[in-house]
Amino acid sequence: MEAPSPSVPDEKDPCREHLLERRQQLTDSLSASPYDLILYLERAVVHSDLAYPDLAAGDAYRALLLADEVRDESFEYHEQALEALKGYSTTPCPVVLDHGSLTEGISDGTAGEDVMEGLEGVGPCQLLARLGSVRAYQILSLSLLLCGSLKSALRFCERGLNTAPNNRELIEIKGYIEQVGRRRLRKESDAPIDINSLPDRGVVRREVYPWNTHEPDRFSAESLAHLNKQLSTMAPKCEVRVSKLPVLLDDESNTDGHDVIPTCNQLGLFAKEDIAPGETVLEEYSLLTANNRHKESTCDACGTALPPLDQHSKAVSCPECYDTIFCDDFCFTKAQEQYHPAVCDTDVDSIAKDPDNKDIDQSLYLLLLARLLAMSTHQEMHPLDVPSIKFIWGDFVPSELKKIERSLNAEPPPEWTRPFTYSIRWIYTFIPRSASTDIWVFNTCYAKFRGTASARKSYQDGRRDGRPDVAAVHPFWCLANHDCDPNVSWEWGGKMKLWARDKRVVGGREGGVKKGEEILNHYCDVELPVKERREWARGSLGGWCMCSRCREEAAGEEGREVMGVDGVVAEKN
Template sequence: MDTYQKPLEDVDAALKRLNATLASYKVASTTKPAPAATAPMKAPAPAATPANKANGNKTSIPATRPAPASKNGQQSNGHPRSADRTAEPTGPGSNPAESPSDLPQVRPDLLWQEAMKLRFCDRSSRRTMMLGPDFPGMSGDQFAIDRQIDDIMMLQEHYLVDYPYLLPIRLLTAQKYLQLGYPDLAAGEAYKALLLCDAVRDPSDDYHQMAAPQLREFIQQVPVAERLRQLKCDPDGVQELPPGSSGEVMDFELDLWVRYHYLPWAHRLLVVGLMYCGCYKTAWYKAWKAMDSIEKTTGDVVDQWLVDVTVGCEQAVQKLWGMSHDDWEKLGHWNNGKEYPDLGRVRREVYPWNEWEPDRLAELPQLNAMMAAVAPKLEVRAVELPALTGSSESATVMQLGVFAKEDIAPGEVVLSETSMLTANNKLRDTLCDACSADLPDLNSPTADQVRECPDCQAVFCSPTCLSRAEATYHRATCGNDLDALLRDVPAAEAADSLYSLLLMRAIAMADVQECHPLELDEVRYIWGDFHHLPITPTHFKPSVLNHQALNNSDRFDEGHGQLPRTLPWSFEHNIRLPIQMLEKMEIDPFAEPNYDLWVCNTLFAKFRGTASARLSGSSQAGRATRARGPEVSAVHPMWCLANHSCDPNVRWEWGGSIEFTAREERVQWKGRGVEGGVRLRKEGGVRRGEEVVNHYCDVELDVKERREWARGALGGECRCERCVWEAGQEGGGE
């Protein structure tokens, strides 16, 4: 933009040129959509069409979401799904000239106008820039909640599909997520908006060719008078006008809108979102960087909201660490965000717009067909389990469990399952790329089974694994420079790296199999330990998005509507890495709604608590895993339907496939006795009708350690018969 900084000798001439430019674009003089002939932004597709992925197409052409696979009219979080509105028009094309008058138009137009009004700064007032406009909050009545959800669905299904690179639409979506208590999703959209700000301003950016024209056409719909006011409202605005052609003037105008409106708004939404999630290190650091960036791009101004975020983060961390104000100051923590905690927690739920979550009880026959293929003597049934997350000891939840259809002898293998949804975080380990089994020694008799991909260095333990990899995921990762990602990480980061690698594999599988990632067989029936509270005024309280709330870390739960948040979440693993993975797989993170960040959150919710993990070179999770951190992980969708007990009746072993073997003998514990009039068995095997119970932790540990170890996978404290008895003995000072 340097050429535009040249002082202009003749301000009048510049204004004349600008007026000529505006006239040449034949812009509309109101915010109403322009007639079709003068509105190059085309109307969104009126009805759902198959996603572009269905054609194996990897271009940036916007995709419309495929018809939902799930038929359940009621989402698991109790929120009724909004009516199917795929036929509604949206955006600037939804004008009377081109759409039949019987189509509903009021809501879509309102959304478009909301995006039009989304401005950050009136350039004439420094003070406005200091405080900026407030984020509008929302009222918490059911009508407001439903309308907000509808707006989000409308944006997701139409606006973002048709205008995936349009900055104000991204920002409006982020804002609506924030208002509905999803600061994590708001941060994700805000981050994408920041990437689009760069794309608009940098002609060499990969997305420039898409982002700049979409914003240009959008701004052309702003009334001329308003556009002129934006340019003229302080003397610098006119003096900065470039002397060049109308195209250059337009570019200048675009740049100005990005710098003064969208960039600050995106920074703000990102850091507020991150802070509410508890990612204090990144929020603090990004708030400072944003202040710096805004100062550089807009002049000597400070955004008070960004300052508030730095203060809010400092206050939250000081409280978390239980430090006095004096110690905090003395040790310089106020000035050293690098040390702040960065792992947050967010709502773990079936999002109101998630149409992929199956009604598992209704689909038990399909599930049992899958189970029969890997475990002919087992079946899946509904089972009532203690609700471990609630406060009440007696609350129960209806879930699934695995049961024996016939007697199983001690030592008998009852389930054997192989999965392609695997991951390992060791860069140089000799593991099969597909099933994660250890590769055979060069001298072993099975060494000649090993196969290598002819186009990359991936190695497979057998021709079967190679061909299964080719059919299910490998094309998406082959030669895409993904190998070094998340490998050889420190032990503390090992588990998170594996979850992210599982996410990467799921994306690759969905891409190659041309389906939605939540539709994959390996994922679909997994229960993500979602909270079951509906988004109603009884449970959801919208946040007040003002300075007082930002400055008070006791109120950060309000940012999540005060709903429970149990899903671990970070900027790195839930925003930056997924976008990077998609780009490396040549999937457009803006134009592919199948891989939206809410989809990634849902996948993570499903993986956490169900994925098995182990060290490479060994087949059992155990004590050593804790020191080195897990190295290999996999999701086995049938295996993981078995519930936990610290007195399990099966053992599991995992090499290339995962197996359940009926125990020869049950664990010894003193309290084993009579339950409900039936003597609990000590001998091994599983009787017909008995539930198959697995162990998520080392059952040799004492009750305290077991509970600690299994807490992550169970979502709460284990209340199995053995734990309850042993904890009671400890409490009673046995």
């Protein structure tokens, strides 16, 4: 269900406007000098002041990588990173040199041994790289704490303390993390903390960022004409139109049972003519796929099981990287056209593969992002302009500033609904450093993936083992909005297929779709109880499902919760 909250214009805040201008200046500078760790640190501070701790963490991590490049001559980008720092040897570097906890005593030679160790006689660039890495650890650990990713926050904080054991700010941040961790784990105030027991999944803002210029006017006549031209080959009896949908609300909004609820406009699929029960509604092919099994026997392009690999097989191996196999010439050709040359014969095969059960969904989202970046690199376009996601809406909330308190009791505010972990940082190792691969781009892609990507369980050892290991994004399939009383069902096997249901879920009504009716899809298991369906929607779409079925069933459960067994009103807990 593509249903964001109604758009609320930002209030003009002179301070915020200044920060946004400064952010743009730094971004422009990074486009010209992408190996400058100081620029990344400066932008991290601006992102932090704008209440985007996840973006601050992303910039700080890049600065940390570049500091390593400066210090090690054997690293690939050593010369570029070193050259970028030379300009600061004679000019002030406020983000580092004005930070007292890093630079105490440097000017008079009394700096702590932990900061200066191993730097005797080295040039100013090496000193800046050491100071920059400590500053990056400070920003990283505090930012991840504010996102709720406590395990990563503590891990980076401890790495920073290994570099600078007496650094006051890192010691203080570690105390913050441990205190929040004890509260989350319900431990005594002085109980020791096991880093592996800390939660690492936080939440961040899900929104159209103020600087995002890649979102099209999805309701314009030009956009609708473009989409319908493409749709005509996949779903000849359907068209894309504007649909009025209920707004997804949080769990504190008591609107169940009310006749009037907020609505918003979104795109949807509508029948141009009657569609009979069981009739195919849509067939869609996509290359935006992911497989988290290492060396799994699936097509690299479409994600389906490979045919038997014998002498008569239709399967095709890439001539440059033989481990990459496609189910037939069609998939091989499409892959060569859209993404594969960007990753051909590169060391990316093991990223996010064979994850633990708790990390399965994250691995699939990460791999979808990796495929999207390969498509954007090969097609020489910004990731958000790739047709596979360009017109998908990510259920964003308005972009007005949501302030957060930097205190021990701070929690991510309820308006932050996009799940977040810092595993995304590993992609930085395998992609070029450019403005199109900033974390805000990744966050926007993730928001589009969540709730629209479909997942499937592949066979393992001749049987299904219950783990979703293949995922894909089908941009037209997900234009059919979610409803817990759908009129279509779907199956993905090489192509995504939608067909009209024989019977509706509610009341067992006759299936099929009448001319003019909206195609109502289902993104979750509609056999689940309403509470579980709504919990799924909250995590994937950003709010509770507000379809008629959910509201009616929730209202019924509310009544049963209030009434006692004998019909006597009981006090709710």
